[in-house]
Amino acid sequence: MGKKAKGMSALLAVCMGAALLAGCAGNNDGGAASAPGTNGAAGTNESSASGSAAASGDASPVTLSLYSDRGWYSDWTGPGAQRIEQKTGVHFNVKKPVQDDGDGKDIALMIASNNLPDVMVVDAGNKMLQQLIDGNYLYSMDELIEKYAPDLGTILNEQYGPELLTNFKEKDGKTYKLVSGYQTERYLDEAKKNAGLAPVWLPQLVVRKDYYDEIGRPDTSTPEKFMNALAQMAAKHPDKIPYIGDKSQHAGDLSWFNPQFGVAPYYVDGSEVKNTIHDPKWKDTLKFGYELASKGLLTKESFVNTNDVTAQKVAAGDAIVWAYNSTAENAAPPKDNPDTQFEVLPPFQSYMYPTIPTGWLALVVPKSNKNPERTMKLLEYAASKEGQEDFFFGIQGQGADDFKSLSDGPHFYFDSAVPNDYFQEGKPTYTKSFSDALNKDWGGTWSQVGFGEPIVLIANWAVTNAVQWNPLDEKKVAYDKLMSAKMKFFPEFNFKIDSAGEFGVIDAKIKSLKADYVTKLVFAHSDAEFESTFASFEKVADQLDIAKLEAEYTRQYAELKQKLGNP
16 A cells, blocks of 8 residues: 555554565555544644644535545545544545556656546655646645645644655755645654664565574674574574575665665765765675575575565475564464564664665645635644544544444543653543454554544654554564664755666666676676676676766755755
8 A cells, every 4th residue: 555665664564464474565554534523622622723723623524635646545535534524524536557657657648648636645656747847837835835834834843844845845945735645853863762663564674483592592793693693503404494594685775684784875975975886885795695696594585585475484384584573573483493483683783774765655745726725724724733643543443342333433542651741641542342353454454544644644654653653662662772873864866867767777787787796796606707707797887877876866865955954
């Protein structure tokens, strides 16, 4: 449903409730909302900037057209959307593709036919977004906020983070899109405070506990120590696959090992920004893969197996160490020993998981909008705490056992035992029956209740993810304490490279070159062959004009640093 890069804490419910060995197929930040007249004091006691005034203002019926490039977006007819419509008077006629259209084919057709909608909610990386901005098809949010919804600016700056109105400014100094799912400083502070920063899907090395116990549980916190421990276990169990992953984790790049070595998205060399192929840490990663392979600890299975095939082998007990994530600890034991379990090894001391915060969805208002005032009043309410409840938490109840039905809720209550910065009543928490329904059928339940992600306009993840964050969960707090310190955000690397342009063509060629050479390097027959193959790889990259691409990285990097206030 949602964009893969978006998830943080909310991914917990998806992965933990899914078939763990099959992997986490989706990234559903199952949010929720609250019904008119049933919100707690969080909605009704807010200041004028809460959105309550917008919700209680002009609620006369108005129909607006909305386009989303996400195939999962709702048609705005479910019970959740109906409650919001009763409260605000706004109904959306939704147009969406059968499958996600991140390339923007639909938008291109709408521009050509002069048939843009009133509102658009699209992937933040949609390739046509910039054309909409450059072509002067959109209102600037600065203009609309100042004219129709001044409280919205206050809400965004104070509750979301000022980055939404500053980091996305265009060359003319104006902001044209409201982005959901951007890791603002405010969001990061809340996530750290509530043990919600480190997602469960961070790449990990997972070992069978019985085999690890058998060799005395040695330290594995460095590449050398891990390799020695793996060799010991492999010697005792020669019939097993020492290490196993799948082709999505290894082919084309040793992506599962990259965080263990702290490889960043780009390599900063003085004042220049270069491709990762020039990062010494990336070469160290490849050398590690080569050393594993030369000892027989890494086989070609990890470069050809699909996720399903790997999961079957792990479930059967055919492997010693598995490339997966922390949810493996809740997986069924391997079939050859029901008395053991899977255990996540501590990350290497050099572990660093990089994220380039780009945002998840972008809301824009085309100049074709026939009622910008009502549109902005709706956004003012939707962005407020009250609106976030209505859109993402559902109908409010009095306690965990307060439940009638999926359509009528109550879907959540405020847990006074767990303080929350946004809601004085305590942490918003799903009622037990609603939570059970989600665990049983995640996608089907959200479809029935008709709120959450499928009707998102703008989401404050520090609020919507609160139902997943629980600082009283000792196991999650320990995991977050360990892993959150190893996460690093790189907004200065948010480069825009047109895939169809000159730089995009070079980038595609370099990626193809990596895919061709990584396997050759990992399975080189000697140190000398590894070094000569790597030198050949760099030479070909030079011939593909990688220096020209890196010059563009450097130019955009300098501009972004200036924009972010860090020249």
